[in-house]
Amino acid sequence: MLRPDIEQFYKEVCEVVCHIPEGKVLTYGDVARLVGYPCHSRLVARALSSLPAGHHVPAWRVVNSQGRTAPCWPQQQALLEAEGVVFRKAGFVEMKACRWQLL
DNA sequence: AGTTTGACTGGAG
């Protein structure tokens, strides 16, 4: 790990994800950057996939850079659609409209 | 300590 407390990293990831408003999404890379790890998108993915059952984190609002849903997690698309996220034909988030703009 | 793996990324075919 890059830092002595990876737990802090996980905590920050959860915090950022919890702040994503309904109908909006963020990419792994964006979350990584927000918590101070610009090149650790995979670590974000690992953090979210390792979350304990019953967590209150809307991890489904995090998608990959192409606006694609996780390959091993088909339910994600349905969850997003239920919140009003716009999807293209084959399961692509319309990032242009739904990516959370922090600027 | 070396190898494999992955809820990634971006580009090419």
Added chain:
DNA sequence: CCTCCAGCCAAAC
């Protein structure tokens, strides 16, 4: 739109 490939980096094995 889909798959494959190379680059990437920390965790898991």
